[in-house]
Amino acid sequence: MSDALADVQKQILDFSMEEQLYLLAYIANNVNKNNSSAKYLSNKKKSYFGALKNKINYIAPDFDEPVEDFAEYM
Numbered sequence: 001m002s003d004a005l006a007d008v009q010k011q012i013l014d015f016s017m018e019e020q021l022y023l024l025a026y027i028a029n030n031v032n033k034n035n036s037s038a039k040y041l042s043n044k045k046k047s048y049f050g051a052l053k054n055k056i057n058y059i060a061p062d063f064d065e066p067v068e069d070f071a072e073y074m
Contacts, residue, residue, distance in 0.1 A: 012020065066074060 012023065015023065
């Protein structure tokens with residue numbers, strides 16, 4: 001790790017929790033999604049409601065039965 005990055009990390013760790021949360025919120029709100037450096041953050045396609053409709057092919061007949069291993073917790 002470079003000295004400059006280590007210095008920044010040390011300064012951030014010296015912040016109070018409130019200051020760290022504020023910094024995180026600031027960074028999150030200012031990331032430009034069109035920026036090439038931020039593309040790795042949003043590579044996933046967004047899922048949508050009903051995306052897995054008719055994808056469950058099999059459910060065991062005893063699916064709703066209690067599991068013996070968890071009997072002590074019930």
